[in-house]
Amino acid sequence: MALLEIKTAGDPVLKTVCTPVDKITKRLRKLLDDMAETMYASDGVGIAAPQVGESIRVCVVDVDKKNRYDLINPVITWREGSVVDNEGCLSCPQLFGDVERAEKIRVEYTSRFGKKKTLEADGLLARCIQHEVDHLDGQLFIDIAKNITKGDKPNRKRDA
Ligand code: ZN
Numbered sequence: 001m002a003l004l005e006i007k008t009a010g011d012p013v014l015k016t017v018c019t020p021v022d023k024i025t026k027r028l029r030k031l032l033d034d035m036a037e038t039m040y041a042s043d044g045v046g047i048a049a050p051q052v053g054e055s056i057r058v059c060v061v062d063v064d065k066k067n068r069y070d071l072i073n074p075v076i077t078w079r080e081g082s083v084v085d086n087e088g089c090l091s092c093p094q095l096f097g098d099v100e101r102a103e104k105i106r107v108e109y110t111s112r113f114g115k116k117k118t119l120e121a122d123g124l125l126a127r128c129i130q131h132e133v134d135h136l137d138g139q140l141f142i143d144i145a146k147n148i149t150k151g152d153k154p155n156r157k158r159d160a
Pocket residue numbers: 088089090091131135141160
């Protein structure tokens with residue numbers, strides 16, 4: 001595995017709508033592993049392909065360092081409730097802000113082995129998946145956050 005360079009706000013790749021993956025290859029699985037390693041090394045809870053310069057619809061999330069999800073072509077098909085919480089982003093160093101997200105979601109995706117999957121999530125996992133899917137649509141959290149602050153620490157550590 002290898003650490004990848006994280007693109008930061010201002011890089012056009014982060015504003016580009018990503019292309020769906022049509023074929024799961026060995027190269028794609030290596031990219032997912034490298035993205036995960038990069039995310040863990042940066043103490044993040046999620047990472048999307050455009051953050052490492054790849055404009056394709058894949059992301060990796062792991063909010064408890066125990067359950068890693070590799071999401072290929074994720075589509076959020078159901079949302080319920082609304083909750084505001086503080087977020088950060090590996091591509092927006094030292095920026096934190098409050099973002100309103102659905103409280104619960106259902107996401108359909110393809111696994112790294114090509115299986116169609118459905119995941120229901122709430123709490124931080126739901127927030128993180130919504131943040132990453134926004135990345136795949138070229139949207140950064142700072143585009144929608146309120147009360148943005150600059151500093152070394154958020155209210156709670158949850159960079160994605
Ligand atoms: Zn992010």
